[in-house]
Amino acid sequence: MQIEIDEISKLFGATAALHPVSLSLPSGALVALLGPSGSGKTTLLRILGGLEFPDTGRVLFDGQDATGLSVQDRRAGFVFQNYALFRHMTVFENIAYGLRARPRATRPTEAEIARRVAKLLELIQLPQIALRYPTQLSGGQRQRVALARALAIEPRMLLLDEPFGALDAKVRKELRQGLRDIHDTTGLTTVFVTHDQDEAMELADLVVVMSGDKSGGRIEQIGRPQDIRARPASDFVRTFISA
Amino acid sequence: MSDTTFRPVTTETPLTRVVLILVSMAFLGLLVAAPLITVFAEALAEGAGAALESLSHPEAQDAIRLTLIVAAVSVPLNAVFGVAAAWLITKFQFRGKAVLLTLIDIPFSVSPVVAGLCIILTFGANSWVGSWLVAHGFPVVFALPGIILASMFVTFPFVAREIIPVMIEQGKTEEEAALTLGASGWRVFFTVTLPNIRWALLYGVLLCNARAMGEFGAVAVVSGKIRGLTATMPISIEMLYNEYQSVAAFAMAAVLALLALVTLALKTLLEWRYADQLAANRRH
Numbered sequence: 362m363q364i365e366i367d368e369i370s371k372l373f374g375a376t377a378a379l380h381p382v383s384l385s386l387p388s389g390a391l392v393a394l395l396g397p398s399g400s401g402k403t404t405l406l407r408i409l410g411g412l413e414f415p416d417t418g419r420v421l422f423d424g425q426d427a428t429g430l431s432v433q434d435r436r437a438g439f440v441f442q443n444y445a446l447f448r449h450m451t452v453f454e455n456i457a458y459g460l461r462a463r464p465r466a467t468r469p470t471e472a473e474i475a476r477r478v479a480k481l482l483e484l485i486q487l488p489q490i491a492l493r494y495p496t497q498l499s500g501g502q503r504q505r506v507a508l509a510r511a512l513a514i515e516p517r518m519l520l521l522d523e524p525f526g527a528l529d530a531k532v533r534k535e536l537r538q539g540l541r542d543i544h545d546t547t548g549l550t551t552v553f554v555t556h557d558q559d560e561a562m563e564l565a566d567l568v569v570v571m572s573g574d575k576s577g578g579r580i581e582q583i584g585r586p587q588d589i590r591a592r593p594a595s596d597f598v599r600t601f602i603s604a
Numbered sequence: 605m606s607d608t609t610f611r612p613v614t615t616e617t618p619l620t621r622v623v624l625i626l627v628s629m630a631f632l633g634l635l636v637a638a639p640l641i642t643v644f645a646e647a648l649a650e651g652a653g654a655a656l657e658s659l660s661h662p663e664a665q666d667a668i669r670l671t672l673i674v675a676a677v678s679v680p681l682n683a684v685f686g687v688a689a690a691w692l693i694t695k696f697q698f699r700g701k702a703v704l705l706t707l708i709d710i711p712f713s714v715s716p717v718v719a720g721l722c723i724i725l726t727f728g729a730n731s732w733v734g735s736w737l738v739a740h741g742f743p744v745v746f747a748l749p750g751i752i753l754a755s756m757f758v759t760f761p762f763v764a765r766e767i768i769p770v771m772i773e774q775g776k777t778e779e780e781a782a783l784t785l786g787a788s789g790w791r792v793f794f795t796v797t798l799p800n801i802r803w804a805l806l807y808g809v810l811l812c813n814a815r816a817m818g819e820f821g822a823v824a825v826v827s828g829k830i831r832g833l834t835a836t837m838p839i840s841i842e843m844l845y846n847e848y849q850s851v852a853a854f855a856m857a858a859v860l861a862l863l864a865l866v867t868l869a870l871k872t873l874l875e876w877r878y879a880d881q882l883a884a885n886r887r888h
Contacts, residue, residue, distance in 0.1 A: 412780055432783045439784040445777035449799045458795075459785035514785055 362423050362517045362550050363388040364409065369418035370577065371404055377577030378404040381418060384569060384580060388423075391544045392552045393561035396571030397601070401578020402554045403522055405571075409552065410520045411435040422517065438511030438549070440521040444503045446495040452506050453478055453491040459514035481509040484543065501532040508543065519544070521553035525560060537564050558602050562586040572597045643861055646854035658852035659859065666832045667840040668859065673748070674836060675816045678756040682816075683809050686763025691797070693764075694771035695779070708761050719757050720825025723750055746828035751836065754822035759812045766808030767801050774800055806874065810867050817863055 366384040370377075379401040386392050394402040407413040409420065411432035419428045427435065447455050456478045460469055469477065482488045485505035495503060504524060511519060524540065525533045541564060544551045555561050561568050568589055570581045582594035593599040611617075616624070647655045658664060689708060693701060711719065727734045727744035737744055744750045778800065782792040798805075820838040827834040829843065837860050844853035 410784055412784070432780075433786045433788065435784075436786070437784060439781065441777050441781055443777065445781040447778055447781070447796060458782065458787070462782070462785055462787040462791055510781075510785070 364518065364550060364552075365419075365421035365424070366405070366409075367419040367421065369405070369408060369415040369420065371401070371408065371413065371415050372577075377575065379408075379415070380577035380579040382578070382580050383418075384583065386550060386552065386567070388550055389548050390550055390566045391541070391564065392550075392567045392569060393565035394552060394554045394569050394571060395556070395558060395561040395601075396578070396581075397556060397573065399578070400571035400573035402571050404578065406520050406522055406552060406554050409518070410437045410439045412439070436514060436517045438514060438516030438519045440504070440507045440511050440519070440524055442523045442526055444495075444507035444527075446503055446507060446510070448495050451492050451494055452482075452487075452498070455495070455506060456481055456510045456513050458510065477513065478509075481513055484512070484546070485509045485539070499532075500528050501536055504528065504536060505539065508540070512543070512547065516549065519547075519549045519551040521551070523555060524553055525555070525557070533560075540564065562590065562602070570594075570598050570601065572601075640861060643854055643857050646850060647858040649854075650851050654851050655855040655858070658849070658855045661852070663832045663835070664840065664852070664856060667835050667837050667856070670748075670751070670835070671817050671837040671860075674752055674755050675813055677752050678759060678816050679809060679813045682756055682760045682812050683763050683805065685760060686765075686767060686808060686812075687798075687801075687805065689764045690767040690771055690801075691793075693768060695776050708764050711758050711761050716754075716758050716819065716821030717825055720754050720822040723753055723757070723822070723826050727753075745826055746830065746834060748834070750826040751823050751834060754826045755816045755819050758819050758822050759815045762812040762815060763805065763808035766804045766811070770801050770804040771797075807871070810871050814864050814867055818860060 364384075364386040366382060366386075368381045368383055369379060370381040371379040382401075382405065394405060396402045404413060408415050411430060411434075415428065419426055421427060447458065450458070457474050460474050460477065463469075478491065479488070482491060485508060487502060487505055490498065490502065490506075495506070498506065504527075508521075508524075521540075525536060528536065537560065540551075540553070553565075563586075565586060567583065568586055569583050570589065571578050572581050573579070582589055582598050584592075584594075589598065589602060593602065615621075659668075689704070692698075693705060724745050725731060727737065727750065729735055729738055729743075729745070734743075734745065742749070744753065778796050779792050782796045787795065818838060819836075820842070823836055824839060824842075827836065827839060829835055829839055831840075831843070835843065837856055841853050841856045841860070844856065
C-alpha cells in the first residue's frame with residue numbers, strides 16, 4: 362500500500378514533536394525512519410498506526426484520506442519497542458488475539474485460527490513454541506512472536522518501533538535478515554524506526570533522515586541508502602551518518 | 605573458606621540476625637498473637653456450648669447477617685469504583701488528576717467518626733436531602749443505607765490504591781498492542797487490562813472486605829445502634845461488652861476474627877496455588 366504523509370504536525374502539550382513534515386512512501390517499500398531521540402520518528406510511526414492523531418495535516422493510504430481512521434480500522438501491523446506481548450497468554454493466544462478480536466461475521470473458525478497461527482510460527486521459524494509464555498522466551502524470540510502477532514491480522518502495512526533496540530549485537534544481525542525476508546515474502550509496505558544508521562543503511566530500500574530541535578522533528582533527507590551516503594543533503598545528515 | 609569470612613555483602617552477622625528475628629517475633633506475639641488468643645480463650649471461657657448459644661441468639665444472628673449484607677454491597681461497588689478510578693488515573697492525562705488522587709486518599713486521613721458525622725449532616729433528618737428522603741420512605745441515617753455509605757466511604761481507597769501502582773508499572777503498551785490488533789475498548793479491558801491486574805485486584809478486594817466487616821467508628825455514628833436492626837458485628841461486640849456479657853461479646857469477636865483469618869488463609873492458598881503465574885507477572 363502506498364502511504365502519503367501530507368504536512369503532518371504534532372504538539373504534546375507545549376512541546377513540539379513534529380514540525381510539519383511531508384513524505385511519500387511507495388507501495389511495498391522497506392523504509393527506515395532514522396534519527397536521534399527527539400526527532401519525532403516514533404511520533405510519526407504512531408500517527409501512521411493510528412495511536413496518535415496529528416494536529417494538522419493528512420495521512421493518505423493509496424490516495425484515500427485515512428487521517429481520522431481509528432486504530433482498529435487502520436489494520437496496521439504494529440511491533441512495539443519492548444514487543445508488548447500479552448504476558449498472561451501463551452504464544453499461540455498472543456498470535457491468535459487479532460483473529461479472535463474480529464467481529465463474529467469475519468472471525469475464522471478455531472481450526473482456521475490454529476492453521477494460521479501454525480503457518481505464522483513457521484514463517485518466523487519458531488514452530489515449537491506455541492504453548493510457551495512470553496517470559497519463557499529469549500529477546501530475539503519475543504521480537505519474532507511480536508512480528509507474527511502483527512502479521513496475523515493480515516495488515517495493510519507493517520510498522521516497527523526500534524525492532525532491534527533491545528537485542529544484543531549478534532541476534533540483531535540475524536533478525537535484520539529475518540525482517541528483510543519477511544518483508545520480501547509478504548510484500549507489505551514496511552516502516553521501521555531506528556537510531557542506528559548502520560541498521561537503516563543496510564536494511565532499508567528508502568531511508569528518511571530526521572532531526573529535531575525546539576520547533577519539533579523535521580525531515581532532513583529522503584533517499585536510497587547509497588544516494589544519502591554519496592550526497593548528504595545537509596551538515597546534519599553528513600555528521601549523523603558518519604557517526 | 606568459612607561463612608564468616610565471605611558472607612554475602614547484604615547479609616548481616618548471625619548475632620544481628622538473631623536479635624532482629626527475636627525483636628520482630630516479640631512484637632508480633634505481643635501485638636497480634638496474644639490478643640487474638642485472648643479473644644478465643646475468653647469466648648470459650650464457659651465452654652463452647654455457651655459461646656454457640658450466645659451466637660444463636662436472634663440479635664446476634666441479625667448482627668452477623670447485617671455485617672455480611674454491608675460487605676456484600678460495599679465491596680463490589682468499591683471494586684468497580686477502584687478499577688474505574690485506577691484506569692482513569694493511570695491511562696489518561698487530564699487536569700485535576702492530582703486532586704482526584706488526593707480525594708481517593710481522604711478516607712485514609714479523615715477519622716471515621718468525622719466521616720460518620722458528615723453523613724449525618726448531609727443525609728440526616730435536619731438536612732433538606734435527608735428530610736426529602738425520609739418523606740419518601742427511604743431513610744438513610746439510622747438505617748441500612750447509612751451503614752453501607754459509611755462502610756463504603758471508609759473502604760473505598762483500598763482497591764484503587766492496590767491497583768494504581770501495578771497499572772503504572774505495566775504502562776499501556778499492551779493495551780495499545782491490543783487496539784492495533786483490532787480489539788474494541790471493552791475487549792481490551794476484559795482480555796488484557798483485567799487479567800494483568802487480577803492479583804492486585806484480589807488483594808484490594810480482600811483488604812476492602814476485611815475493613816468493611818470490621819468498621820466501627822463511622823458505622824457507630826450513623827447506625828444509631830438499634831439492636832437487631834442497625835447493629836453490625838463490631839457494634840454488637842461493644843454493646844455486649846459494655847453490658848458485661850463477656851462470653852457473648854468475645855464469641856462474636858471470635859467470629860469476626862475468624863472471618864478475617866479465613867480471608868487471609870484464602871489469600872495464602874491462592875498465592876501458593878498460582879505461585880508460577882505471580883512470578884511470571886513480576887519477571888516480565
